[in-house]
Amino acid sequence: xxxxxGNQALAKAFDVIDxxxxxxxxxxxxxxxxxxxxxxxxxxxxxxxEARYIREVKGIGLVLGxxxxxxxxxxxxxxxxxxxxxxxxxxxxxxxxxxVHLGIKDEDEIFYLDKIPGQRHVxxxxxxxxxxxxxxTGVGKALMLDMPKMEWQRLISTQTELDIEHMMSRMxxxxxxxxxxxxxDNDDLVRCVAAPIRNxxxxxxxxxxxxxxxxxxNDQRMNELIPIIQSYxxxxxxxx
Numbered sequence: 001x002x003x004x005x006g007n008q009a010l011a012k013a014f015d016v017i018d019x020x021x022x023x024x025x026x027x028x029x030x031x032x033x034x035x036x037x038x039x040x041x042x043x044x045x046x047x048x049x050e051a052r053y054i055r056e057v058k059g060i061g062l063v064l065g066x067x068x069x070x071x072x073x074x075x076x077x078x079x080x081x082x083x084x085x086x087x088x089x090x091x092x093x094x095x096x097x098x099x100v101h102l103g104i105k106d107e108d109e110i111f112y113l114d115k116i117p118g119q120r121h122v123x124x125x126x127x128x129x130x131x132x133x134x135x136x137t138g139v140g141k142a143l144m145l146d147m148p149k150m151e152w153q154r155l156i157s158t159q160t161e162l163d164i165e166h167m168m169s170r171m172x173x174x175x176x177x178x179x180x181x182x183x184x185d186n187d188d189l190v191r192c193v194a195a196p197i198r199n200x201x202x203x204x205x206x207x208x209x210x211x212x213x214x215x216x217x218n219d220q221r222m223n224e225l226i227p228i229i230q231s232y233x234x235x236x237x238x239x240x
Contacts, residue, residue: 012040016054051067052066081197081236085197088239092232093119097118100116100118100209101115136185139192139209141174145204146196149168149172179230193225196233
């Protein structure tokens with residue numbers, strides 16, 4: 001295959017991926033959108049499915065595969081989000097004296113992208129690069145806010161220590177007001193207030209939280225922190 005042919009084949013494969021990402025779920029629709037022969041698209045799809053860039057889900061059709069999702073997560077981690085957010089989360093940590101986390105969604109887990117330690121005589125065990133279940137953390141719940149309720153229930157049910165009915169009620173309140181709490185859901189005595197970071201389309205791409213032990217995080221202070229954290233998450237969202 002010549003270099004030109006190789007480039008054309010690669011361009012067609014990208015076009016097929018883009019078509020599926022746009023919501024085309026079957027061979028016929030993809031061919032109609034791209035104006036390509038069925039034999040060509042079928043051959044491309046077979047290669048993409050084998051490489052796990054595309055998968056076929058019964059009852060739904062063609063969707064982006066696990067390899068594509070992982071690449072997306074890697075791309076998020078490599079994008080300038082961390083550098084853009086750094087001065088804001090550092091300022092937030094100085095303002096509150098508590099630990100500030102920046103996290104993104106990685107499948108059913110929160111991936112800690114950055115952490116600014118607090119100035120109190122307590123330190124959080126979390127580390128940059130750690131992963132924890134979404135439903136059991138404040139940042140994770142903030143990343144869940146726009147999800148369907150069935151997805152909330154699925155994620156909550158994976159954590160046996162959580163009361164599903166009570167947590168679903170909390171999530172409804174959080175989604176309504178665009179924030180979330182960790183009320184010792186993951187670690188005894190550890191509490192946090194979190195808010196989502198959104199891109200220009202309003203989609204949640206990350207979240208920040210202020211975290212400390214219960215001694216410094218009574219109910220009144222947590223409620224007072226909500227608008228402060230939301231203001232910083234908005235600053236980061238606007239900068240993005």
